[in-house]
Amino acid sequence: MKPPPFEYHAPATTDEAARLLRELEDEEAKCLAGGQSLVPLMNLRLARPGHLVDLNRVDGLNGISATKDGWRIGALTRHAQIEDSAELAAGLKLLPQVASQIGYRAIRTRGTIGGALCHADPVAEWPMIARLLDVDVEVVGPDGSREIAASDFFFTVFTPAIEPDEILTSIQIRLPKGSWTTGFSEFARKSGDYAVVAAGVFLEVDRKHGVSAARVALSGVELTPHRSEAAESALIGTDPGDGAAHERAAAAAADAVEPSGDLHGSSDFRRQLVRAELKRALSDAASNLGVRR
Amino acid sequence: MNRHTVSFTVNDQPHEVEVEPRRLLADVLRENLGLTGTHLGCEHGVCGACTVLVDGQPQRSCLLFAVQLDGAEIETVEGLAADEQGFHPLQTAFWEKHGLQCGFCTPGFLMSSKELLERNPDPSDDEIREGLAGNLCRCTGYVHIVDAVRSAAEAIREEQR
Structure with a gap:
């Protein structure tokens, strides 16, 4: 071979x-x-x-830096660099948490976040996280640079909305000013396998009124990362630690998806995983609230 | 002519090879340099048998083109016992704990374990299992491999005390 x-x-x-x-x-x-x-x-x-x-010898594509309202991750940043980043562990621990679930260490030391986004595998972690965080993807082409919103970036399976002569250079993450928390959970057959279904949540939390804004993203249910509006609206106004609210949101997300089955999991199994993994991700978000980001 | 000259070190020995771009690092090690300790199993990044260290990081030598590696420092299983003293503590532990049967996957396990123990000198069994999840063994069932890595970790910590 x-x-x-x-x-x-x-x-x-x-x-x-x-x-x-x-x-x-x-x-x-x-x-x-x-x-x-x-x-x-x-x-x-x-x-x-x-x-x-x-692209491995191109200057300036690798690195993690704090910006005035969030983070900039260079496209050539390896999964293992994100996994090991003390800065991110303190500032946006969702990213190291997710990175540690990608493949194996020998894959993570080489594989890059930009490559994973451009590959646009519907079961990979980074495309789902890009949709969850509503990142902007910066690309450079012969006519200069432009930013693409994550919501416009994933055209279909293995197909990003990037031209053949453009290069993804960085990912811009912009975070809200107030209080927020993140949660993540995935189900894979064995450690290092692609997740059958993964769930990510990003909750903005108001001390008086509970969840003021919610984002819920899922992988493994559609040809591109899925944002569950059903779960997002079910979470608004709830207490972020309320298990019954988690259950309602997870059920709403599961009811709203029509995953197709394959040898890794039937449609029904995936729907059950959506419910289970989203509940776990919400409970993870609750436990991260106010403790660390 | 579509050939490139690439220089790198393997186990501290400098090498210069002339390769087609499609030449994989694993094939350069085995065929150009005669270092057949690195084994090729699946050749698409799943089995981990071909794992080597590139600039100290474990990587799949079947997923790297040699042409990319100008200036790199590569370590293979042959480098583990490079000194005259005998085996690396990992090799001794794999022997003593029956961490191998046919031995095909062993070079990959040794190289992955070496980096794992450098990063985490005292791993729990779960951390060892997680750290070695990218290496497949079809003979032993992993229990003895985990025993071997735990025992090597103790030996290395003892050595460094």
């Missing part, structure tokens, strides 16, 4: 990379980030790019 032949390019800047992608547009050029999905596809000869534009 050897990958098909290709030509290799290692640009040093995003501009150079974007230019290469434009020049090679008719020759099936692909970006190579961590390669933890692309290289298996090439080894199995399911992907046969004519050219690989390796």
